[in-house]
Amino acid sequence: MTIENFIFLLYILVLASYVGFELISKVPPTLHTPLMSASNAISGITIVGAILCVREGEASKYLGMIALVLATINVVGGYAVTDRMLQMFKKKKA
Amino acid sequence: MNILIQLTYLASAILFIVGIKKLNRTQEARQGNTFSAVAMLLAVLATLVQVQLLTLPEILICVVLGGAIGIYWSRKVEMTQMPEMVAIFNGFGGAASLFVALSDYWTRAVEQPEQTTEIVTIVSILLSVLIGGVTFTGSLTAYGKLSGKVSGQAIVFKGQHLFNLILLLAIIACGAVVVLETGSVTAMLVLAAIALVLGILVVIPIGGADMPVVISLLNSYSGMAACTTGFVLNNSVLIVTGALVGASGIILTQIMCKAMNRSLVSVLLGGFGATSGGG
Incomplete structure (x- = not known):
């Protein structure tokens, strides 16, 4: 990684963090848990890293496969649970 | 092809932002969740193209296995046990970042040391190993407390904070060894082990009533762990999305604290004599 590349990635980090700070505002208390659950599913983005690690190699490949299974559980389970929560929420409203 | 991958990552980042924004509003929350799920799917598909489908069988096996477990657990869980389920899923996310970092490290230290x-x-x-490890065992401890498998009481012992400090210093020492000599596998494994112990120790002194706040904070950590793996793998979508979750998670944690009339500091130092059984 060149120094220019690193600084470019730092820009991305700073700007994305700022957007993250601004995104959450005046969330109604009923949405706290679903929002937490949804952002938990989003943090499963590490699944991308896991896919990149399942490549030619010995131990590194198996470590990548473990990561991929765990990340997939996080992503799939996370979105499914959030949807269930929000579904219940909608019924209550109606 | 590379440009197409990068553009898909960009589309995915935009969808994540819109999705989180929608999750702030009652009427649009479910749509927001769908938006972010589509964003995740796009990111995964773009990454599959990037690895040129070379290891597709292995990837498929892992995704089918993980997907089946995820669906099964999310169907089976009772509505009242949702926060526990989120804690477990979050722990797995942290563990995934830990394993991604270890996998990349193994390639550099053992398999291709000439690189x-x-x-x-x-x-x-x-950082990925440290944050991922703490998130993993911290989340599992939070799950244990919520489900009653571990006592919901704040568990404190004498010299706890001093012990944590010593562990932190040991982590810095191991880290320094690895920085100086990339091939020091032992130091890396010791560091991973200490991170796992530390995860248990930072959550165990916090009372059961404060667990939702803790899970929210650990969720923010798992975002940061994903973000640091982005720096390891030089991948922009990991950095953007990890930073989004890391930052918004902190704000959500603060909001949840306020709703429960607690300050974040008093939650984190739960065993330190601050009000107990508050929330």
């Missing part, structure tokens, strides 16, 4: 490793990369690996 030069920049200091930025090695520090990012160390």
Whole structure:
């Protein structure tokens, strides 16, 4: 990684963090848990890293496969649970 | 092809932002969740193209296995046990970042030691292992407390904070060894082990009533762990999305604290004599 590349990635980090700070505002208390659950599913983005690690190699490949299974559980389970929560929420409203 | 991958990552980042924004509003929340799920799917598909489908069988096996477990658990869980389920899923996310970092480290230290490793990369690996490890066992401890498998009482012992400090110093020492000599596998494994112990120790002194706040904070950590793996793998979508979750998670944690009339500091120092059984 060149120094220019690193600084470019730092820009991305700073700007994305700022957007993250601004995104959450005046969330109604009923949405706290679903929002937490949804952002938990989003943090499963590490699944991308896991896919990149399942490549030619010995131990590194198996470590990548473990990561991929765990990340997939996080992503799939996370979105499914959030949807269930929000579904219940909608019924209550109606 | 590379440009197409990058553009898909960009589309995915935009969808994540819109999705989180929609999750702030009652009427649009479910749509927001769908938006972010589509964003995740796009990111995964773009990454599959990037690895040129070389290891597709292995990837498929892992995704089918993980997907089946995820669906099964999310169907089976009772509505009242949702926060526990989120804690477990979050722990797995943290563990995934830990394993991604270890996998990349293994390639550099053992399988291709002739390859030069920049200091930025090695520090990012160390941070991923540390944050991912703490998130993993911390979340599992939070799950244990919520489900009653571990006592919901604040568990404190004498010299706890001193012990945590010593562990932190040991982590820094191991990290320094790995930075100086990339091939020090033992130091890396010791660091991973200490991170796992530390995860238990930071959550165990916090009372059961405060667990939702803790899970929200650990969720923010798992975002940061994903973000640091982005620096390891030089991948922009990991950095953007990890930073989004890391930052918004902190704000959500603060909001949840306020709703429960607690300050974040008093939650984190739960065993330190602050009000107990508050929330």
